[in-house]
Amino acid sequence: MALLAATGCSSAVSQPDGNTNVDAGSTPDAGGSSDAGLVPDSGPPAAHRSFPPMPHTGNKLLSSMTLVTLVASNDGDLTTLFQFSDDLIGGSWFSAATAEYGVAPVAQSIHVTGPAITANMTNAQLIAYIQNATTTAAPPNGNTLYLLYLPAGIQVTGAFFCAYHEPYPSLATTEGDGWAVVTRCTPYKGGEMALEAVTRVASHEIAEAATDPAGATYTFGVTPAQPWTESVWRSYEQEGHVEVGDLCEGTRIIIPSGDGGWDFQRIWSNDSATDGGDPCSPPQAEPYFNVSVPQDWYAGTSGGTVTIPLAGWSIGSRGNWLLDTHLINGSSVFLAQTSSFWATGSQLGAITLGTACFAYTGMNNGVSGTLTVNIPSAAAAGDWAVLSIDSFEEDPSTWYAPVDRDDYHFWLVGVYLP
Numbered sequence: 001m002a003l004l005a006a007t008g009c010s011s012a013v014s015q016p017d018g019n020t021n022v023d024a025g026s027t028p029d030a031g032g033s034s035d036a037g038l039v040p041d042s043g044p045p046a047a048h049r050s051f052p053p054m055p056h057t058g059n060k061l062l063s064s065m066t067l068v069t070l071v072a073s074n075d076g077d078l079t080t081l082f083q084f085s086d087d088l089i090g091g092s093w094f095s096a097a098t099a100e101y102g103v104a105p106v107a108q109s110i111h112v113t114g115p116a117i118t119a120n121m122t123n124a125q126l127i128a129y130i131q132n133a134t135t136t137a138a139p140p141n142g143n144t145l146y147l148l149y150l151p152a153g154i155q156v157t158g159a160f161f162c163a164y165h166e167p168y169p170s171l172a173t174t175e176g177d178g179w180a181v182v183t184r185c186t187p188y189k190g191g192e193m194a195l196e197a198v199t200r201v202a203s204h205e206i207a208e209a210a211t212d213p214a215g216a217t218y219t220f221g222v223t224p225a226q227p228w229t230e231s232v233w234r235s236y237e238q239e240g241h242v243e244v245g246d247l248c249e250g251t252r253i254i255i256p257s258g259d260g261g262w263d264f265q266r267i268w269s270n271d272s273a274t275d276g277g278d279p280c281s282p283p284q285a286e287p288y289f290n291v292s293v294p295q296d297w298y299a300g301t302s303g304g305t306v307t308i309p310l311a312g313w314s315i316g317s318r319g320n321w322l323l324d325t326h327l328i329n330g331s332s333v334f335l336a337q338t339s340s341f342w343a344t345g346s347q348l349g350a351i352t353l354g355t356a357c358f359a360y361t362g363m364n365n366g367v368s369g370t371l372t373v374n375i376p377s378a379a380a381a382g383d384w385a386v387l388s389i390d391s392f393e394e395d396p397s398t399w400y401a402p403v404d405r406d407d408y409h410f411w412l413v414g415v416y417l418p
């Protein structure tokens with residue numbers, strides 16, 4: 001449901017609950033790969049676990065939705081943001097992101113210009129703003145998404161995320177409609193433009209609203225009380241539901257023909273995830289790369305060390321990439337840690353991809369490594385943490401991922417104290 005920020009000559013992000021190795025074979029070139037067309041007969045991908053399917057918990061979708069784009073009159077990008085919505089109707093991205101979940105293309109794009117917004121607003125004020133601006137122009141029909149952009153510099157007071165979606169007008173009173181707010185989320189470094197970040201983030205929320213308008217359709221739900229008893233992917237978010245946009249955070253694609261050349265996020269695909277390759281759709285031209293670890297969760301002790309094996313895999317031969325690991329969720333003791341309590345290493349050691357870049361743990365298809373987690377001594381039984389192992393690459397000229405490629409890919413692993 002969310003959006004944070006990411007990487008550079010310095011950064012990057014995660015894993016599933018399947019217990020089977022998808023692309024079978026510890027031997028890289030085992031024949032009979034089911035990823036026809038994605039995987040060469042020899043070479044990559046190295047053995048790795050499969051990604052988890054996004055659970056299907058209900059049937060409500062925003063199929064053939066009415067997309068109402070609401071932009072404040074003082075937003076300098078007003079006409080551009082309207083155009084982005086119009087291009088969704090005729091473009092390929094929306095279907096690539098949502099068709100496998102049963103969502104038919106956007107049926108109608110309605111533009112509404114709202115009153116100027118000059119100060120931060122609360123969630124309740126946003127809902128009232130939408131109601132006031134659309135009651136006559138575009139009343140709810142049970143299948144509408146109200147997409148509200150906030151002008152540059154305006155935030156949602158108290159919001160954990162820079163963009164999110166909810167049932168409209170509330171979970172208790174919705175007749176099926178949804179609303180989303182998108183602020184000026186921070187662009188990825190390396191040259192992504194402010195407006196590219198806005199449309200990328202908007203696309204994330206549109207796909208999630210279409211597939212999970214009320215938090216009860218395609219979603220892992222929220223972090224469980226005892227996260228280690230369930231898929232680690234359920235515990236990706238500190239707040240909100242884990243949905244089809246979230247597990248592909250870090251990805252992006254610019255689609256020229258028919259989609260207007262906008263920057264979109266790629267979206268979680270159950271079809272692709274179970275194939276064992278790139279889990280995000282539409283596919284990128286560049287061979288997908290990531291790491292995996294053998295288990296979702298590893299038990300540890302207060303003050304003890306947990307050593308977790310990891311291994312790199314890519315769906316095609318490619319150059320080295322880098323690892324950077326982040327704490328992405330956890331109990332309060334873990335979230336309160338002010339410095340890293342983990343380290344990675346690999347057969348490649350610490351490497352750089354460009355002159356003057358920082359060194360990170362190097363990775364490639366078939367390369368093995370280790371994530372070492374030093375459990376804080378303050379942690380006690382019931383405490384837990386989810387780490388995101390980010391795989392990323394750097395363009396030596398910018399020190400960041402090229403803007404026409406994914407910014408990072410992630411694999412999740414959890415540690416807990418029984």
Ligand SMILES: [Zn+2]
Binds near residue numbers: 245246
């Ligand atoms: Zn999301």
